[in-house]
Amino acid sequence: MSALKWGQGKGKGAAGPALFGLPLSFDHFVLPRLLRRPVRILARLGEGEFQAPRFSAAILSAVLVASSSAYGAYLGGEIDGVVQGITARTGFAVDQVKVVGNRQTSEIDILDRLELDGWTSLIGFNAEAARERISGLPWIEVAAVRKVYPHTLEVRVEEREAFALWQQGDELSVIEKDGAVIAPFSGGSQTQLPLLVGSGAPAKAPDFLVKVEKYPELAARVKGYIRIGDRRWDMRLDNGVTVKLPEDGEDQAIAALVKMDKDDGLLSRDIAAVDMRLSDRVVVQLSPEAATQRQAALNEKPKGLKRKPETKI
Structure with missing residues (x-):
């Protein structure tokens, strides 16, 4: 401690520590602990008493080379x-x-x-x-x-959340609810998504599908929702029957369709289409086989009854 408390324990004429010939003595001054050793080394170096450690030159050379290489890599963008x-x-x-x-x-x-x-x-x-x-x-x-x-x-x-499949010509894409295309159809679980067909279908589908999904038994049978002229919808069922809905009053038409199917099994009959575009009637189109059978029945001549002989009075 006495070596660091400069100005203590020495006479007035005593020389204090010096660095490179410059006096560093201050009365009653103590250096911080972190600076004591570096200052001693520098003082010894100034007095010619300090000897560098072995291999110090090699170490300094290696540091210089490494620094130069790093700087060159920095300048070269590497x-x-x-x-x-x-x-x-x-x-x-x-x-x-x-x-x-x-x-x-x-x-x-x-x-x-x-x-x-x-x-x-x-x-x-x-x-x-x-x-x-x-x-x-x-x-x-x-x-x-x-x-x-x-x-x-x-x-x-x-x-992203898949909403439906959208068919345009030969292209089949997976779309979001807002109609944005996510990716081409790739199979797998995507086959369970509703199929939309036609221009303008994605924009109108969210509201329309809500109306159909009020009737789960009908919704489960629909295999495709076809937008016609961006004005109205056709529904293609799993048995091939096409339901043609009107431009206005879709809710009422769907409710009437479900009631007719429940009461008379309309959608399970041998028919090809149910046309509900007219407000005052429902037109049912028979399948080709049923139409042939019906025509044959109409063409068959009924057997005439034998006429009784007239009785004269």
Whole structure:
């Protein structure tokens, strides 16, 4: 302590410590603990008493070379690759990926968008850029990519909600409730979605399907909703019967159809179509087989009764 309390324990003529010939003595002044050793070394260096550690020149040369290389990589735009290479080989290489929330999107598609190469460092990995790439997949609505140190990536996604299939010509697409196309039809569970056919169908379908779904037994039998001239609907049933609804009063027409089917089994008969476009009548079109049988029955001549002989009085 006495060596650091400059000005104590020395006569007035005693010389205090000096650094490179400059006196550093101050009466009753004590250096902070962190500065004591560096100051001693500098003082010894100024007096010629300090000897550098062995290999110090080699160490300083290595530091100089490494610094120069790092600066050159920075100027050449390769610093990210250097960081990736060093950190990946020191225990931070991504070796596990967790994907949560995907149903329609395959994990392979998500992994492709992460662009991992087997030696990708978690430290240098750009999670935001990966999130943007994953968000570009057709079914993805929201994506989040999180680093879990030392070597795990966690991907969470929320997918868009499928509402129906939309057929335009030969194209069949999966759409959202607002009519936005999600992706081409690919089979699987998508076959359970309602089928919409025709121009303008997606815009009108949400309200119309609510009306049909009030009658679950009828809704379960509908295989396709066909928009005619963007004015009205036809419904194609599972047995091939087509129900032609009017432009106005869809609710009343559907209710009347359900009642006729319940009372008379209309939709289970050998018919091809039920035309409800006229407000004052329902027209039923027979199937080709039923029409042939009916025509044969009409053409058959009825057997005449034998005329009784006249009786004269």
